[in-house]
Amino acid sequence: MEKKSKVLIIGATGRLGFHLAKFSIENFHPTFVLIRDSSFCDPNKQDKIQSLSTAGATLLKGSLEDEKSLFEAVKQVDVVICSIPSKQVLDQKLLIRIIKQAGCIKRFIPSEFGADPDRTQISGMDNNFYSRRSEIRRLIEAEGIPYTYICCNLFMTYLLPCLVQPGLKTPPRDKVTIFGDGNTKGVFVKDVDVAAFTISALDDPHTLNKVLYLRPPGNVYSMNELVETWESKIGKKLEKIYVPGEELLKQIKETPYPDNMELIFIYSIFVKGDHTYFDIESSGGMDGTQLYPHLKYTTISEHLDTLL
Known part of the structure; x- marks a missing residue:
């Protein structure tokens, strides 16, 4: 069996981060999760932390603001996945510096998990929501850090x-x-399915330094x-x-x-069609459902059944 990359997940007590950690463990990746001190005392997060620990994750204390803990965590792995909330994306700047310094990371998947920030057509009206993500992309590329950007468009829990x-x-x-x-068409993907596609992509040479788009048929x-x-x-x-x-x-x-x-x-x-106005192949990106046809996912119709 080929050697699986060691994975660090930042934001593992969040909804997407928890699924990312679970899929990483289930796919036999040695999985490390960075947990803030305060999270161990948070009743909303304790069950998730315990569940991940029981499943086999290595718990590391630290945060995106703590340089020492961040460096120690990054040095132990091959891949870093960040899934912090949208409003905190610029908090990845120190992490990028640490990844560059550590020199051991084969792949960084930053916190994006939405529409492609470089292809949205609403600049100037989104209160820098997408420009902050683009800023992180440019920083990663300037430092020569190997990456994969995941563009899943909308989670099914939103709208x-x-x-x-x-x-x-x-x-x-x-x-x-x-x-x-x-x-005009939009795309909705369930967060647990986004996690499955992300973990499938992290060791895949096809997705290295590429944008992975999720536009599953039925979604x-x-x-x-x-x-x-x-x-x-x-x-x-x-x-x-x-x-x-x-x-x-x-x-x-x-x-x-x-x-x-x-x-x-x-x-x-x-109105603008920011999820679907461009062709994935000619944009130089990769199509997740073509790369990983074996992955099962929830369709929009199936999700609407749960709302009846």
């Missing part, structure tokens, strides 16, 4: 549970707002298709209200930050 209806918690059963013309839907699928599941037609792109832009400008971020993402995805 899909309300059928892309800001302000709602569950899908509508009477009337629905459709943004744009309703034909790429327009708003019209989402509504139609939901209507067929509840056996009822919904009243449709169409909001053109210009009207959505007006709503974004009139809504203060950060309350307008949901509307900005909807504009990016379902």
